[in-house]
Amino acid sequence: MFIISCVFALFLDPLFLYIPIINEDIKCLELDKKLKNTALVLRSFTDLFYIANVIIQIYFEPKARAFRVMGKSYCSTIVLTKGAILVEDALDLAKWIWRSHILIDILALLPIPQVLIFIFFTNMRGFRSRIVPNSLVLFQYVLRVLRIYLSCKQLENHVQSVFKFFTFILASHVFGALWYFFSIQRVTDCWQFACRSTNGCEASSFDCDDHALRNIALVNNLCPINPPNTTLFDFGIFLDALQSDMLRSSDFPQKFLHCFWWGLRNLSSFGQNLQTSTYAWEDLFAIFISIIGMLLFLIYLNGIMQTYMLLSTERSKEQRKLMKMERKRGPAIASWLHNNDIPLNMNKMIMSCALRELDANKDVNVESILSIGLPLECLKLIKRHLCLATLKKVPVLQAMDDEVLRKVCDGYLKPMIYNENKYIIREMEPIEKMLFITQGTVRTYNTSNIGGSGFSRTSCLERGDFHGEELLNWALYNVNVASSSDDLPISTRIVKCSTKVEGFTLMANDLRSLVSEFWTNDIDNPLSVSSTR
Secondary structure, X not given: OHHHHHHHHHHHHHHHHHOEEEEOOOOEEEEOHHHHHHHHHHHHHHHHHHHHHHHHHHHOOHHHHHHHHHHHOHHHHHHHOOOOOOHHHHHHHHHHHHHHOXXXXXXXXXXXXXXXXXXXXXXXXXXXXXXXXXXXXXXXXXXXHHHHHHHHOOOOHHHHHHHHHHHHHHHHHHHHHHHHHHHHHHHHHHHHHHHHHOOOOOOOOOEOOOOOOOOHHHHHHHOXXXXXXXXXXXXXXXXXXXXXXXXXXXXXXXXXXXXXXXHHHHHHOOOOOOOOOOOHHHHHHHHHHHHHHHHHHHHHHHHXXXXXXXXXXXXXXXHHHHHHHHHHHHHHHHHHHHHOOOOHHHHHHHHHHHHHHOOOOOOOOHHHHOOOOOOHHHHHHHHHHHHHXXXXXXXXXXXXXXXXXXXXXXXXXXEEEEOOOOEEEOOOOEOOEEEEEEEOOEEEEEOOXXXXXXXXXXXXXXXXXXXXXXXXXXXXXXXXXXXXXXXXXXXXXEEEEOOOEEEEEEEHHHHHHHXXXXXXXXXXXXXXXXXXX
16 A cells, blocks of 8 residues: 555656746746645645654564664663663664665655745746755655665566556656746746846746736747747747647646656657757756666666566476476386377377476376376366276176266266275275276285185286276165165175276265266166266
8 A cells, every 4th residue: 555655646746847837928937726736635645654654664663663662771771881872773773774764754755845836936036046946856756766666676577567667657757747847947047038138127036926027028029939039048848838838728637648748759769859959957857868768768678688588597497397307207108108008199298298297206197197287178088098998898887878988987087096905995895986997907806714715706807997886786776765875885805906006986976976867767677878968
């Protein structure tokens, strides 16, 4: 909120420069009362945020509280040390004042524009009397710009880019307002010149409330505008402001837009089109416009170059990372693709995505491959390639058409990895899932010791095999019956991994959802297929 108020204040302060207007009829200066009141109210509003920020820094920051405590006991400390000055504390205080920017905030609070415009401006008789007030206004404005820069320095890059663009727009606004203000000062310089040249008028302050005698015709002759006479008085770059009659107008939008366009145009062209007079301060103003224009251009160009270098560096890092990953993980990924007979048209996309996304320490398996952020359509194709043929081997599912089986692959199968010697299902435990094997070997057996024969009925399941068909039959007969995990069929065999196993599982709850979606439960014909096309 404080930064926003600072930005608003930067756009507001130049409005004070539009307040003076010329009364051409009696050759005097007056103030635009409506704009004056508006600018005063808005400036007071923004100053409240500066005041609040100063109070927060003094009363709420831990470092400031420590210095306040130190200040309360400072007198007694000096007595105890017999008048010795605590240099270390003084240095700490000075560092805190500098780092907290509280001094900048206090100086930015001073009502310098108000005092300049409302008290001194119309009473100034020459350029020399305006040097100090003008310098103070510019100094305070630079402090306000510096305050925003210090606040935005820690922000993210995209915010800093916006700030750079904002700086260019702000500079155009400021130079346009200065051009208007200096144009009025240049007019009063000509009036002073006319009064010094003859005795036709009194060299007064040219305040409209100052009823000094003036020879209007003489001033018009010595300060010609339409057409101009550079021999008598050269208005230089300010002539356009005089000829447009905006110096005598109280139409603020018209003045503002014209001056803003003047500032934007000359700042963009580095002041190349400015035709200055021999007036030294006018030349300095034009030089300053050119320098600021080039400086802002270089800042913008530097921002572009930094962005380009950053992107280039990131691309180089990414390329090196990919090359390193390709050397380290490429063979393992290629081996997995080959072992699973993944189609060649999908290999390149999977390899590229796996090299970018796969953790360097993560094993290459079906679970990790399906979690690396591949496009959804690619994930579906991989799952269908690995499981569709196995699903068709299940007797109960052979009655299903390919469209339904593809939906089963896409929405119900979940990748699983089992390490060597891992028990998948134990004897006499509920069967909670069907298993579809894509890599590795699983051994199934029971431990019935009938006739003292020990282990019996051992079989091996390999790639393309499945286990747990009884769970599918259970789901078919219980599709319309409320059941719990206690109702699951009990395994009569142990299912154990002989090697590391990759595959997919179909959980009991998912099976019930699958059956309810694709089958009608008919006791006489439990395999009656619903139309799902």
